[in-house]
Structure formats: C-alpha cells, structure tokens
C-alpha cells in the first residue's frame with residue numbers, strides 16, 4: 001500500500017541539494033564576472049545536459065520541447081488529471097549569482113527525488129520545467145520558454161534582432177530548437193491544475209523582518225523601452241552652449257525623467273535605465289546620436305499605463321527644447337499578474353503546517369510564473385536573499401532557507417493535489 005504523504009515525509013535532503021547547486025554553478029562563463037550562464041551561450045548549453053541528466057537520475061521522464069524547455073515528469077497515480085507544474089530557470093544575467101532560478105529548478109528535482117525515495121506518489125503527474133531563457137536578452141524577449149508554453153511567444157518575437165542583426169528565431173534554430181513549433185506548442189488551458197514556483201526573494205523584506213517564507217501576492221508588470229535621440233554634431237570647443245543640439249544631454253535628461261516618475265509612484269514602482277550609447281564618442285565633438293534602454297516596473301497596472309504615456313511625452317518635450325529629435329520604441333510589456341488566491345492560501349497553510357513563519361509579499365522581479373499564470377492558477381514561494389542582493393555575484397541564500405522553501409513547495413503541491421479547482 002502506498003505510504004501517506006505528510007508534511008514531514010516531504011522534508012528535503014539539504015546537503016544533497018547544496019551539492020547540486022554547487023555542481024550546476026560549475027557551468028559558468030570563464031571570462032565573464034560572477035556566475036554568468038546566459039541563454040544560448042556555451043556554458044548554458046553544457047549546463048542543460050547536466051540538468052537533464054540530473055532530472056533523469058531523479059526518476060523523471062524527460063524531454064526537451066520545441067522552445068528548449070527541459071521538461072521532467074514524475075507520473076502520478078492518475079495521469080488523466082490536470083498536472084501539477086513547478087520549475088524555474090537556469091540561465092543567469094551577465095555577472096549574476098548562483099541562486100536566481102536555480103533554486104526553483106534544483107529544489108523541484110529534489111522534491112521529486114524525495115517523493116520517489118519515500119515511495120510516495122501524487123495523484124496528479126508532477127511536471128518539473130527548466131524554462132528556457134528567463135532573463136532579459138538582447139532580443140528584448142525574456143521568459144522565452146514559459147511564453148511558449150503559455151502561447152504568448154509570437155512570430156514577431158522571432159524576428160527581433162540582437163546588436164549584430166541576428167534574429168532570435170535563427171539563434172534558436174542554431175541552438176537546436178524549433179522556433180516555428182515553439183510559437184504553436186501552447187499547453188491547453190485546463191491541462192495544468194496549478195503552477196507553483198520556488199524562488200529567492202531577490203529583495204530585502206523577508207530577511208529584514210526575520211520571516212522564513214514569502215507568499216507572493218502579485219508579480220510586477222514590466223515595460224521596456226528604447227529611446228533614440230538625433231541631434232547635430234558640432235565642434236565642442238567653438239559651438240556656444242546655447243547653439244547645440246546635443247543628443248547625449250537629451251538622453252541624460254530622459255534618464256532623470258524616468259527616475260523621477262518612478263520616485264513618484266503611489267505604491268511599488270521602480271525604473272532603471274540600464275544602458276546608454278552615444279556617438280561619435282569623442283571628447284571634442286558634440287554627440288549627435290544617443291540611445292537608452294530602460295524599464296519600468298510596478299504591481300499597479302494603472303500607474304504603469306499612465307507613466308508610460310507621460311514618460312514618452314516628457315522625453316520628447318525636453319529633447320525638443322534642445323533641438324533634438326526623439327523616437328521612443330516600447331520593446332515589451334508584461335502586465336502585472338496576481339497570484340491565485342487559493343494557491344496563495346495553500347502555500348501559507350503548508351508553511352503553517354511545517355511551523356515556518358510566512359508573510360505576503362509582492363514580487364518586483366519578473367518570473368516564468370507570470371506567463372504560466374495566463375493558462376493556470378499560479379503561486380510563488382520566496383525564500384530570503386542575504387542583504388536583498390540579486391543579479392550580482394554576491395547573491396546568496398542559506399541552504400537551510402532554501403531547504404525550507406523546498407519543503408513548503410512539496411507540502412503546498414501535496415495540498416493542491418487533492419484540491420478540486422483552485423481558480
């Protein structure tokens with residue numbers, strides 16, 4: 001007879017999980033800073049073989065789908081039921097850390113291993129996914145794999161080019177994927193009973209308050225823009241200050257506008273200009289061309305909508321005063337996403353059952369969960385980030401905190417397994 005699933009029976013093996021995190025972290029770009037493993041890079045390709053093999057060893061039935069998601073299935077007692085899905089990503093930002101994304105993928109695999117070793121089985125299939133390319137990339141399309149599963153990876157995304165003119169679709173093909181199928185392989189609504197993602201918080205709230213578990217309420221929406229500025233090149237020594245059309249100054253002014261607007265957000269709102277280019281790039285020539293890449297984030301859809309319009313208008317007005325022409329292009333927009341209330345409740349009750357403190361927190365970071373939420377009830381579990389640092393090599397979460405997160409993930413999925421319909 002099958003053993004009964006209790007919260008205690010789902011306690012993960014922290015030492016083994018720590019070893020897995022260390023092993024995956026070996027796959028990094030040797031010339032980039034930190035723990036860099038960017039999508040489509042050689043270390044990413046190599047690490048994915050390790051990840052798939054690791055899923056195989058844990059007893060998952062694995063395949064790689066058209067978009068490059070590594071999918072592992074731990075069969076349930078009743079494979080005809082809508083599945084439980086969990087997972088995250090194993091790509092990193094340039095100069096990133098060892099935990100953002102990896103905790104969710106390796107933690108899910110540890111959960112599958114724990115279940116198998118204890119002779120336990122969910123009623124539903126447990127599907128673990130290492131989603132392809134979650135982080136921002138030069139094509140302006142993050143979360144490539146989860147967008148594909150959710151049916152929101154579009155043909156126009158495949159035509160996006162990087163700085164060298166390479167199209168995303170061609171790069172996917174060269175990576176051994178099938179982009180045309182990736183835009184048409186969406187999972188059917190109803191096929192996923194619920195999706196729960198474990199992730200590091202990437203901010204300081206849980207650590208500051210001494211709370212073990214974050215129950216995510218909503219994932220911030222993200223609007224990304226590229227603004228171009230065209231002025232006039234002139235001699236930097238002879239052109240009077242009031243006779244210039246300095247594109248770089250117009251860009252600088254735009255950057256401050258973008259900052260000011262986020263500082264005025266009524267609830268959580270942030271903005272970042274992460275990149276700037278200007279030409280001709282000489283000491284002694286007034287810059288005639290500049291470009292900036294920036295993003296806005298908030299869990300408040302109304303603010304995001306308004307600020308988008310205001311920023312485009314203010315950038316144009318300020319540049320106009322300098323005789324500089326502007327063009328603002330919105331590269332991507334991802335609306336804020338609410339976590340499903342019933343899934344949040346199951347996570348909170350799982351934490352209570354294990355005896356861990358928890359609190360409701362918003363996510364300022366983007367996640368694959370935001371896309372899967374369009375086809376399935378969704379929830380996220382956060383564990384504390386030391387010093388709130390993330391997207392930097394210093395990113396760190398203690399293995400005991402990660403292990404607690406995996407424990408809550410298992411207990412929450414076990415509760416959802418026997419829940420009729422979490423919508």
Ligand code: GLV
Pocket residue numbers: 134135136364365366367
């Ligand atoms: C993903 O990590 C993001 O929030 O940029």
Ligand code: MN
Pocket residue numbers: 093100135391
């Ligand atoms: Mn990240």
Ligand code: MN
Pocket residue numbers: 089100101134199366367
């Ligand atoms: Mn992440």
